[in-house]
Amino acid sequence: MTGSNRKLVLIVDDTPTNVSVVSGVLKDQYRTKVATNGEKALAIATAEEKPDLILLDVMMPGMDGFEVCRRLKANPDTQEIPIIFLTAKTDSVDEENGFEVGAVDYIHKPFSAPIVLARVKTQLALQDAVSEAQDARAQADQLLHALLPKKAADEIRSFGTVIPRRYENVAVLFAT
Numbered sequence: 001m002t003g004s005n006r007k008l009v010l011i012v013d014d015t016p017t018n019v020s021v022v023s024g025v026l027k028d029q030y031r032t033k034v035a036t037n038g039e040k041a042l043a044i045a046t047a048e049e050k051p052d053l054i055l056l057d058v059m060m061p062g063m064d065g066f067e068v069c070r071r072l073k074a075n076p077d078t079q080e081i082p083i084i085f086l087t088a089k090t091d092s093v094d095e096e097n098g099f100e101v102g103a104v105d106y107i108h109k110p111f112s113a114p115i116v117l118a119r120v121k122t123q124l125a126l127q128d129a130v131s132e133a134q135d136a137r138a139q140a141d142q143l144l145h146a147l148l149p150k151k152a153a154d155e156i157r158s159f160g161t162v163i164p165r166r167y168e169n170v171a172v173l174f175a176t
Contacts, residue, residue, distance in 0.1 A: 006031045007124050010051035012041040012068065013086070014060045018109070022055060022086065025113045026120070038063030042071060045078050053123055055116075056103075058087040058094065066101050073102035082123040086111060 011022050012035045023032050033051065035041035037060055045051060054072070058065035065085060072078040084105040085098045098106045104126075105119050144153040155163070 007052040008033065008049065009120065010035060010041065010044055010054045012036075012038070012054060012060070012065065013057040015057075018057070022116070025116055029117070030120070037061065038065070038068040041068050045072055045081065046075065050078065051081060052127065053120060054081055054083045055086045055120070056083055058085055058089045058098070066097055069098070069101045069103055080127075082127055084119060084123060086116070 007030050009026055009030045010033050011019055011026075013019050013022070014036050019034050019036070023034070026032055033044055035044050039062065041054070041056070045054065056065045056068060065087065069083050069085075072081060072083065079102075082104045083102060084107060085095075085103050086107045086109065087094075087098075088109040089095075090108045095106045104123055107116060107119060141153075141157060144156055147153075148156070155161075
């Protein structure tokens with residue numbers, strides 16, 4: 001992908017060196033935006049162009065990364081954005097907390113550039129697959145409701161089948 005078609009990754013870290021290194025790792029494949037604290041991260045994540053993924057440090061002045069993640073996951077406009085913690089906090093309790101507040105992955109610093117790229121790519125691919133599945137489900141629902149009486153369509157959607165019964169004014173055509 002080139003230009004504005006590339007996915008947007010929000011990098012949230014208060015250390016300029018970390019931001020520079022992570023930006024350098026991502027620059028060839030993704031567009032990036034940077035926030036140096038939790039408040040800025042929330043503002044960017046809720047802007048008109050939302051990030052496709054967030055790389056989030058835990059230890060920041062003011063609002064820490066766990067709280068940023070908690071707030072993003074509580075907001076219907078941002079709850080589907082995948083969040084990967086990229087942090088020096090290596091304790092298993094911190095990692096567990098990261099997953100509990102809604103992160104999809106947790107990478108320890110110092111990190112390996114190929115590992116960061118692989119995990120970002122994987123999460124974005126998963127996000128695309130979920131979106132495609134949701135679109136396919138919506139199209140299937142539209143088709144069901146266009147072809148069948150509402151009660152039958154709702155029954156198929158809820159239970160995966162419909163109990164055979166007679167419907168007035170329904171014609172079924174089979175073509176081969």
